[in-house]
Amino acid sequence: MVISKHLLGLANTPREEITLILKTAQYFKEVLSRPIPKVPTLRGKTIVNLFFENSTRTRISFELAEKRLSADTVNFSAMGSSVAKGESLRDTVRNIEAMKIDTVVIRHHAAGAPHLLANWVEAGVINAGDGQHEHPTQALLDLMTLRDKFGALENLKVVLVGDIQHSRVARSNIHGLKKMGAKVGVCAPATLLPRDFKEAFGEDVHVFSNIDDALRWAQVLNVLRLQLERMRSGLFPSLREYAACFGLDRARVEAAKKEVVIMHPGPINRGVELSSDLADSEYSLIIDQVTNGVAVRMAVLYLKCGGDLEIANGGS
Numbered sequence: 001m002v003i004s005k006h007l008l009g010l011a012n013t014p015r016e017e018i019t020l021i022l023k024t025a026q027y028f029k030e031v032l033s034r035p036i037p038k039v040p041t042l043r044g045k046t047i048v049n050l051f052f053e054n055s056t057r058t059r060i061s062f063e064l065a066e067k068r069l070s071a072d073t074v075n076f077s078a079m080g081s082s083v084a085k086g087e088s089l090r091d092t093v094r095n096i097e098a099m100k101i102d103t104v105v106i107r108h109h110a111a112g113a114p115h116l117l118a119n120w121v122e123a124g125v126i127n128a129g130d131g132q133h134e135h136p137t138q139a140l141l142d143l144m145t146l147r148d149k150f151g152a153l154e155n156l157k158v159v160l161v162g163d164i165q166h167s168r169v170a171r172s173n174i175h176g177l178k179k180m181g182a183k184v185g186v187c188a189p190a191t192l193l194p195r196d197f198k199e200a201f202g203e204d205v206h207v208f209s210n211i212d213d214a215l216r217w218a219q220v221l222n223v224l225r226l227q228l229e230r231m232r233s234g235l236f237p238s239l240r241e242y243a244a245c246f247g248l249d250r251a252r253v254e255a256a257k258k259e260v261v262i263m264h265p266g267p268i269n270r271g272v273e274l275s276s277d278l279a280d281s282e283y284s285l286i287i288d289q290v291t292n293g294v295a296v297r298m299a300v301l302y303l304k305c306g307g308d309l310e311i312a313n314g315g316s
């Protein structure tokens, strides 16, 4: 299998590559459970983390993954850099590349920024979230968490709930889940669903406008953050009304009288899309998602930075 040095999104990532990343991540999960959770695999490689948007989970887990693989890492945030003086993305990255780097991990508020970068530089480019477009490593860690829980993804019924319109997590999850054979649904108010949704994602994605119907159908509800910072006003009457119609809490889940698990990419608006009693409950896989984020990012970096396929093929 030929592995691209870039990971720009899951829309263009073949199923076999997703399978390989998940298998490799299982190997690194075992590495992370060792007393010394570190391997020399990427010694001599230099990775730059370019964050033009805020992040807690993605940024820390990429940094940890790089350190666990023994890569040299440099962290860049737009605040405090020459971007604040007006330097362009292209100039910023070409100057960084001139210092001899192998891979760039980028989070940017503009959809398509990682794709532009991949045309401008020789280094590999890993998308850590671009605007409303894709967040491939989040979807990969979600897939890993579901495979750990259910054993297989084929025919698993997963509903993404809430702010689909503004969600790169939803887009990457839909692409990834469909490629892996899961059955996918979305549940959102009409104002938070893209107008061309069926054209973009296919007629086979179920659309629910009622959260209780979604709960009856699904084995997994992946609840999305309401991205208030990306919204113009008037998409729903109030946060209270949104919580009443689309929010999930323990009482609502238990009323469905069935087994279901709850996921959330974080950060959570507690009491809006998800109540604290449910987020911290036995139904929740949220902390497992965060834990798996390090192993998945190790696998992506390992495969994209030229790691041979020995680990993925069963070697050690």
Ligand code: CP
Residues within 6 Å of the ligand: 054, 055, 056, 057, 058, 059, 129, 135, 138, 265, 266, 267
């Ligand atoms: N899930 C996610 O992308 O979280 P951060 O914004 O904290 O990285």
